[in-house]
Amino acid sequence: MFSLRPFFSYFLLALCAFIRIFAGYYYMNLTMKAKKMMLLLAITAMGAVNAKAQHEVTAPQNVYARESMSLNGDWNYFVDQQEQGYYDYRMNPTRWGYFLNAKPQRPSDLVEYDFDACPTMHVPGDWNTQDEQLFWYEGTIWLKRDFEIESGKLKVENSRFLLYFGAVNYEAIVYVNGKKAGRHEGGFTPFCFDVTDLAKEGKNFVIVKVDNKRHQDNVPTLIFDWWNYGGITRDVLLISVPKTYIEDYTLSLKKQEKTGKKQEIAFSLKLNRPEAGHTVTVAIPELKLKQQFVTDDKGCLSSQFSVASSKLQLWSPETPKLYQVEIACGDEVINDEIGFRTIETRGRQLLLNGKPIFLRGVCSHEETAYTSRRCNSAEDADTLLSWARQLGCNFIRLAHYPHNEHAVREAERQGFLLWSEIPVYWTISWKNENTYANAERQLTDMIRRDHNRAAIIIWSLANETPHSDARDQFLGRLAKTARSLDNTRLISMAMEVTGASNYVNRLQDNMNQYVDVVSFNQYIGWYRDVNDAPKMKWEIPYEKPVIISEFGGGAKAGLHGDKEQRWTEEFQENLYRENLAMLDKIEGLAGTCPWVLKDFRSPRRPLPGIQDGFNRKGLFSDQGKRKKAFYVLREWYEGKTTNTK
Ligand code: GCU
Numbered sequence: 001m002f003s004l005r006p007f008f009s010y011f012l013l014a015l016c017a018f019i020r021i022f023a024g025y026y027y028m029n030l031t032m033k034a035k036k037m038m039l040l041l042a043i044t045a046m047g048a049v050n051a052k053a054q055h056e057v058t059a060p061q062n063v064y065a066r067e068s069m070s071l072n073g074d075w076n077y078f079v080d081q082q083e084q085g086y087y088d089y090r091m092n093p094t095r096w097g098y099f100l101n102a103k104p105q106r107p108s109d110l111v112e113y114d115f116d117a118c119p120t121m122h123v124p125g126d127w128n129t130q131d132e133q134l135f136w137y138e139g140t141i142w143l144k145r146d147f148e149i150e151s152g153k154l155k156v157e158n159s160r161f162l163l164y165f166g167a168v169n170y171e172a173i174v175y176v177n178g179k180k181a182g183r184h185e186g187g188f189t190p191f192c193f194d195v196t197d198l199a200k201e202g203k204n205f206v207i208v209k210v211d212n213k214r215h216q217d218n219v220p221t222l223i224f225d226w227w228n229y230g231g232i233t234r235d236v237l238l239i240s241v242p243k244t245y246i247e248d249y250t251l252s253l254k255k256q257e258k259t260g261k262k263q264e265i266a267f268s269l270k271l272n273r274p275e276a277g278h279t280v281t282v283a284i285p286e287l288k289l290k291q292q293f294v295t296d297d298k299g300c301l302s303s304q305f306s307v308a309s310s311k312l313q314l315w316s317p318e319t320p321k322l323y324q325v326e327i328a329c330g331d332e333v334i335n336d337e338i339g340f341r342t343i344e345t346r347g348r349q350l351l352l353n354g355k356p357i358f359l360r361g362v363c364s365h366e367e368t369a370y371t372s373r374r375c376n377s378a379e380d381a382d383t384l385l386s387w388a389r390q391l392g393c394n395f396i397r398l399a400h401y402p403h404n405e406h407a408v409r410e411a412e413r414q415g416f417l418l419w420s421e422i423p424v425y426w427t428i429s430w431k432n433e434n435t436y437a438n439a440e441r442q443l444t445d446m447i448r449r450d451h452n453r454a455a456i457i458i459w460s461l462a463n464e465t466p467h468s469d470a471r472d473q474f475l476g477r478l479a480k481t482a483r484s485l486d487n488t489r490l491i492s493m494a495m496e497v498t499g500a501s502n503y504v505n506r507l508q509d510n511m512n513q514y515v516d517v518v519s520f521n522q523y524i525g526w527y528r529d530v531n532d533a534p535k536m537k538w539e540i541p542y543e544k545p546v547i548i549s550e551f552g553g554g555a556k557a558g559l560h561g562d563k564e565q566r567w568t569e570e571f572q573e574n575l576y577r578e579n580l581a582m583l584d585k586i587e588g589l590a591g592t593c594p595w596v597l598k599d600f601r602s603p604r605r606p607l608p609g610i611q612d613g614f615n616r617k618g619l620f621s622d623q624g625k626r627k628k629a630f631y632v633l634r635e636w637y638e639g640k641t642t643n644t645k
Helices: 005-027 032-053 378-391 405-414 433-450 469-485 569-583 628-638
Strands: 067-070 073-079 120-123 140-149 159-165 171-176 179-185 191-194 202-211 236-242 246-253 262-271 279-284 289-294 300-308 323-329 332-338 343-346 349-352 359-364 395-398 417-421 456-463 490-496 499-501 504-506 518-521 537-539 546-550 589-592
Touching: 120 140, 140 236, 159 171, 171 191, 179 191, 246 323, 246 332, 262 289, 262 323, 289 300, 343 490, 349 589, 359 378, 359 546, 378 405, 378 628, 395 405, 405 417, 405 433, 433 456, 433 469, 456 469, 469 490, 490 546, 569 589, 569 628
Parallel strands: 359 395, 359 589, 395 417, 417 456, 456 490, 490 518, 504 537, 518 546, 546 589
Antiparallel strands: 067 236, 073 120, 073 140, 140 202, 159 191, 159 236, 171 179, 171 202, 246 262, 262 300, 279 289, 279 323, 323 332, 343 349, 499 504
8 A cells, every 4th residue: 555654754854854954054143933943843744753653553352342353373583682583783773674574586695584584482372481492581572473464354545454462571563564653561451553554455464573671660570470471462453443543432430429220320422533423322231322423623522321230130240240241333343242330439338239249369370280381262261260269269469560451341240249450560660751751651451451340340550569659740740640531439548567566567648638548568577577467456547448459488299298398388388377367357458369379480489499480379279289278268258248239
């Protein structure tokens, strides 16, 4: 598809260069007005160049309901430790990089790479568990995949092609047919490029430069207690959408002052273009609901419709009712499964659908059972969810980053309430504006992807962050952003106990002004005060529900001995017994999330014969073996069962 745009931007650049060189001399003598004019021209030129490189668009809501071609499968790959395929030997970005997928045209041509001669790895998937040599690898790897656009398969006339990535850890630079589509940073949220101008009918190729190197100013920062799985870790789709398409929509049940005969369902929608007059139909056949709305000049609409309370089955762990919903605009029809529920706090109570609930939780990383690799499917999630089910859980803290959409939807289908978090973990660069922008982007993308998921009740902004003004400002801004994006859910973060003298544990944290639920991690019995749990007292001066977002201790499955002997199952069992009795004394305790569902990989856990690269605080081993503490927690949760039907 031929377009003038590339020439326009180079023309503007050349124009600036010309003005700069020849007018430079006169510049000093120019009036302030003329100087401002020149600056404006330069910025516009730069903007145009960036615009060219930047094909980034907002990832559409509910991508799996869109017309698309999966680009999952085997991708050729090779390691580029020194990023020679991106920088020249002067370390300037090169135009002749590996993204060109060059092939020798003549016998004498020098091309020192060949994707097609390279091994393949499966996408979605991390490289660490697919290639032994890459188990510890942190750096750049190039991945390539060919794909075909058959005419008629994807209606090219009036549609746009969006290249969607569920997630790539950590930095992704994406090229289609040798041209840059864009760059994304952050390993756990989706991103999308409009590649209509880069793709063509017939043969195409997409190349991704993936770099999972850790940096101080990243989110997460240099150190974190999980494996730094690198790669294209979630689905890749080539989505076909009409020129004007539904970018986002929201359906949620409005909170009610008092239970009435009718319930209000709020509905809003946003098109990708600011176009008025588009008719949108929303239908919930099971509720015999069908309504039409029209977009305003921003391409948006926001309204509500009511339904008889008697007819509406609310979503809850006991009855995870999802309604088929159909949203249509022009020839675009999107089907979704949506549950309706309300979540709120009243004093120290947590109310689901207006009824008090106790969150019988567990924390879990996005790592598969048995094989310990990145999860990326509903099946991967199902095994972990079945283990949480065995524990008697109704709640899962998805630690410490947004998990894949399949897992969130599977948990919702199975009736698990969820806590979803961004990896603002430990001590990140609070004063760095780019770090803030990155964190805010991850927060926005997390909420944008999952804001229709009834299962998610809490957005978590951070984990175990050190107190400082810079930190308070950083997290305060994130809290405001979260509220502005979604005022139907609760906000929290995993804090830390601040003062512990004479067995009195105090929680003083400026962040409490921003959160709806006070959550904190405590490791009494493991990192501190072994066997002192019975003596502990708590001072939590906030009239809000309390969630213990982490507690626990390690045990090597199958290692038995005295309860004083660390790493034995008996030590962990005793720790749980004492901790649960201690937690029961906390006023306003509305939930607990022990650390952690299963043993998981971490480079911070080297102890030979015990840890061997695994954090062993699981209630299950990585191979699914229940440890003795499992039974202590299950029994305690049996006593905490509340019915919110
Ligand atoms: C921390 C942290 C977890 C970590 C755990 C541990 O609290 O939030 O990510 O794995 O403690 O030390 O095991």
